[in-house]
Amino acid sequence: MLIIPAIDLKDGHCVRLLQGRMEDATVFGADPVAMATRWVEAGCKRLHLVDLNGAFEGAPIHADAVLRIAQKYPKLPIQIGGGIRSLETIAHYIEAGVSWxxxxxxxxxxxxxVKAACKQFPGKIIVGIDAKDGWVATDGWADISNVKATDLAVGFADAGVSAIVYTDISRDGMMQGVNWPATQALAAACGIPVIASGGVTNMNDVTELCQHAQSGIAGAITGRAIYEGTLDLSAAQQYCDRYTSA
Known part of the structure; x- marks a missing residue:
């Protein structure tokens, strides 16, 4: 079970947004590599990077920062999202040392x-599904579609997707806990390991995460909680390690 720290990149800085709103950004650092070092030293086993500018513009904007992190920590599994809309972009990131x-x-x-990417880069593709009230959001959460999150996930059941990162926009950055019913329903529907995102606030959420480990939930991404100190990343990951080994 993984507790995955998030580094969201906007205009070269490490930030956190409230419900995906670019105008509601809190800056937590100016050096992405230094921030990665902070979480590595805290014992993280995977790192979640998001190119926020890339998500809105449809092309990578912070590829250099991602490359520098991957070069400094070549053995650290890294997943990157935001503006990935071509096979060439995927190839660039994989060649740089990114895991997914x-x-x-x-x-x-x-x-x-997605299916073509899974075929060309087996084991390297994760689908990110961001939803508001169950409906898929796109383009940096700027647009809400008429497609249900579970329907989209089911469509990739046999595509070779490694995992799904499921974000409940209403919970993201709000420190209100994870939407477990929706996350579990998604995992049950598609049969793909799901990484929960949005709402992880404290150790109570972590203990609940571990209790849901058998329902297809592989871990949780955390951002504002570890930046503001309501969750200790090191203690959280150690708890998960003890729980899963018991």
């Missing part, structure tokens, strides 16, 4: 692209 590329908006717009 997260396809979000493009997964809704062109499901065949």
């Amino acid at each position: 590329c997260i396809i979000g908006t493009k997964a809704l717009q062109d499901p065949d692209f």
